[in-house]
Amino acid sequence: MSEEMRRVRFENMIYIADGPSDIPAFSLVHKNGGSAFAVYPPKDVKAFRQAERMRHDGRIDMYAEADYSEGTTAFMRISNMIEEYAERIYQKERLKFAESISSVPRHLIE
Numbered sequence: 001m002s003e004e005m006r007r008v009r010f011e012n013m014i015y016i017a018d019g020p021s022d023i024p025a026f027s028l029v030h031k032n033g034g035s036a037f038a039v040y041p042p043k044d045v046k047a048f049r050q051a052e053r054m055r056h057d058g059r060i061d062m063y064a065e066a067d068y069s070e071g072t073t074a075f076m077r078i079s080n081m082i083e084e085y086a087e088r089i090y091q092k093e094r095l096k097f098a099e100s101i102s103s104v105p106r107h108l109i110e
Helices: 020-031 045-056 073-100
Strands: 014-017 035-040 062-065
Touching: 014 020, 014 073, 020 035, 020 045, 035 045, 035 073, 045 062, 062 073
Parallel strands: 014 035, 035 062
Antiparallel strands: none
């Protein structure tokens, strides 16, 4: 399916997941302009290192502990991404609308 025909384009996707089984989806979303965000259990050093390895390998954009409480890194990152994506989508749609309408007719003699 072409990108234009998709209901949600990859560039508007935020994929949040926690493990190696998600690597293909992380890579697909990340490669196509979306955001890949890994989470790991608090205080789990092995999972932290795995997330860091995925970031280093370019499979994800960022990672944080799987705590979505207000003020945590995960909360702030996800909230910020949603706001950025929403603003970009809004501006793109606004421009598309503005380009689709003609100017207001005016009297030829003033």
